[in-house]
Amino acid sequence: MTQFSPTHRNAVSYIDKSREFYLNKGFGNPYRWATHTEAPITHLKKPLADCTVTIVTTSAPNEEGGSNRKIWSAPSDAIPEELFTHHLSWHKTATHTDDLGSFLPLAHLQSAAENGRIGAVGRNFYGIPTTFSQRQTKTKDAPAVLDQVHRDQVDVAILIPL
């Protein structure tokens, strides 16, 4: 069952795959991915066991939410049985999203709060739309998440794109 080649890079390049896929379909002008040479970092200001932690997902609450593509939030203590993901570009022939724990581990986060690994779970978790517009993400969606984080007094955000 060996599948890892020591003569090739093994991690899939989605930048390369999507560019070649759309070029092959006749779409020129490939998507220009966000690219930076530096990255900001904020270190924990207190022990993780004292921090309120929340999750941000790219999934949607339902099919309508998948179409609306707006930021959304829901209470963390009412874990949904399922979320809408069909509008996202996950690998639909290789896997599924029937288990929330595989992309939105709210239950595991609650366990971590109960056993003291983190201080608490934020009162809400948040969803953001995926969009080709980096301007929208930078000027609208990301600031909206920051506002929610401040409103809910969250210390740490776990970000999980599908």
Add this chain to the structure above:
Amino acid sequence: MSLVSRHLESNGIPTVVFGSARDIVEQCGVARFVFSDFPLGNPTGKPWDTEMQKTILEIGFDLLENARYPRTTVQTPFVWETADDVSWRRSYMEIKKQSD
């Protein structure tokens, strides 16, 4: 999502990104990244494997506590492939060759 991470980090909120599109996240540049070499869709562990999911989450906690520099990536030790399925790397957005 990587852009959201950068915005939060720039405004005093520590973050960790869990994902399976290594090149997209690393090219954007985030503070902390937990990479699982899986097909897109299950960045926090295989479906129904709660032990794996908890372990991956813990790797993120550890990274939050211990990453000294931005752009710190940790690859989880898990392998997706099974004897029945070794094809997922090829099959995503596969360009089908037209037969003559």
